[in-house]
Amino acid sequence: MSTARVVAAVCAAFTLAACGTSAGDSSEAVPQVGTSAEQSPPPATSSGRLLQFGSEHRFPSGLVVTVSSPNVFVPSESAYPRSKRAAAFGIELYNEGQKPYRISDLSAQATIDGKEIKQVQDLPRGYNGIVDADRDLAAGDSTKVTLAFALPPEPATIELTLRPDATKSTKVVFVGSA
Structure with a gap:
């Protein structure tokens, strides 16, 4: 085989690799020519x-989650950790799966x-984490969980990752202002 053919074959292989062609089926994003992994944000959901x-999101397992808009409130004196503002989120879980x-x-x-904010436990306000954590959600059933998180004094964009x-690694990210 001539040197020109070897060079052409190597160039073709690099071109296919740069275009994101792969032998396997992967859910990971492949950077395209002219981009870098640092420039593009990581995928937040499977899509x-x-x-x-x-919004509502359906995981491959059949679990469907819906997250309400944040309900901003002033935590009680007994809330932990102490904060002047917090946001509560209603998270509805519906099991469309088989298991x-x-x-x-x-x-x-x-x-x-990008900085994690702490979950708030505020029993007088009814925010005490996942209450039914020890039970299974049967196929076809739904339940609602309410979680609260401490907020800074000024409104900000919050991302809630479930x-x-x-x-x-499967996750979904909900975003909005609180």
């Missing part, structure tokens, strides 16, 4: 987009400008 509060879903597998994390299983 790679952020959802507004009030029961263990509610304790749900993981929630809230961030503002994972149906904290040990896996």
Whole structure:
């Protein structure tokens, strides 16, 4: 084989790789020519987009989640951690899957400008985390969980990340102002 053919074959292989062609089926995004992984945000959901509060998302397992718009409130004196403002989110879970879903597998994390904000426990206001964490959500059933998070004094954009299983990378990110 001539050197020109080898060079052409190598160039063709690099071109295919740069275009994102791969032998396997992957859910990871492949940077395109002229971009870098640092320039493009990581995919937030299995479809790679952020959802507004009030939206619904269906995970491959059949778990459907809907997150309400934030309800901003002043925490009581007994709230922990102490904060002057907090936001509560109603999270509705509906199991369209074939198997029961263990509610304790749900993981929630809230961030503002990439910094994690703390979950607020405020029993007088009814914000005490996932109450039914020890039960399964049967196929066809639904439940609602309410979680609250401490906010800074000024309004900010908050991202609420939900994972149906904290040990896996599958997640959805809801975003909005609070």
